[in-house]
Amino acid sequence: MDQKKIGIMGGTFDPIHNGHLILAEHSRINFGLDEVLFIPTGNPPHKDEDGISSDIHRYNMTLLAIETNPYFNISTMEMERQGNTYTIDTIRQLQEEYPSVDFYFILGSDSFSNIDRWKDYMKLVTLCEFIILKRSGTGEDGELDMRVREFNRRYNSSFHILNAPNIEISSTGIRNNIGMGLSIKYLVPEGVEAYIERERLYEG
């Protein structure tokens, strides 16, 4: 029997929105993942200056967002970790806890472009599979394929490209809308919309 395949979707999720959810579901379907695990990042030590919402709010919103999808789960792993959050630590911890699972780390093509800045990236990229979401119409078609092939050969990594719909919803845009008293309907699941309103997040 095949090993279980779990996708990993990291992010600040401040707030989580339909763009995240559409891309996670798209990844699950196209790579035959048994599950997608959402891992909200921990707050950095200088969180007040960054203006990132508290862990509990981001956790609650992510939970509400995934509740209708039996294939989606949430982990507080990065929120519970002290100090900085590095992807390599998260992957290692997951592999210790679930030794018989194949992990697929999901990222955007912009993150792939900067992956050489990530901690211990040369080791990291050999630890699990990676799914790069390539948004249609970004005009990087042949170029990204070439860069990924070259990268995989050089670092013995398994980056896969997934053509994904371009869904221009952003957490920044949502926070801006709320700051201006504007609607965020259809940009986030209804449960998340109600939570933001009740907790009056992003209003100031």
Added chain:
Amino acid sequence: MDQKKIGIMGGTFDPIHNGHLILAEHSRINFGLDEVLFIPTGNPPHKDEDGISSDIHRYNMTLLAIETNPYFNISTMEMERQGNTYTIDTIRQLQEEYPSVDFYFILGSDSFSNIDRWKDYMKLVTLCEFIILKRSGTGEDGELDMRVREFNRRYNSSFHILNAPNIEISSTGIRNNIGMGLSIKYLVPEGVEAYIERERLYEG
């Protein structure tokens, strides 16, 4: 006091999806519309060949999609009309019924490009305001502005351009997903998803 402003969002809505809803809400906010009226098209006489879902299903899905938004309404006007559906007839009927309302017809830039094929378009374009949704990244930036200015001068029309997010969700994509047994989560409101499943639409 200003006249009431109502946006008109026409379409087959087979099915209605979050892309329609996001763009309608974006139009409402940016043009200060008091309401957006969703008008599902009537079935063409050759409907069986076209494979368009029955009026009642498309009506029900649209109703479920807008139910949480107090600014959205639905009209069966085009579904009730016999024969072909022309925009000019819809606008005239609306203006008769609501003489003190300013109507804003919402359309994509692709529809604007073909508007000279619409029935009595030279008359139509003088009857109400029009909102052209320009999706970011379509690379038509300066060109569309110029075409619209020229068109307005030539036909004495009031087409406005609204920069809109690019949300790559399509009814065709949703029907294809269902046909292949795939998920449509986050692409349509939950009520629409449940309705499609219960009525087993688009499965065959």
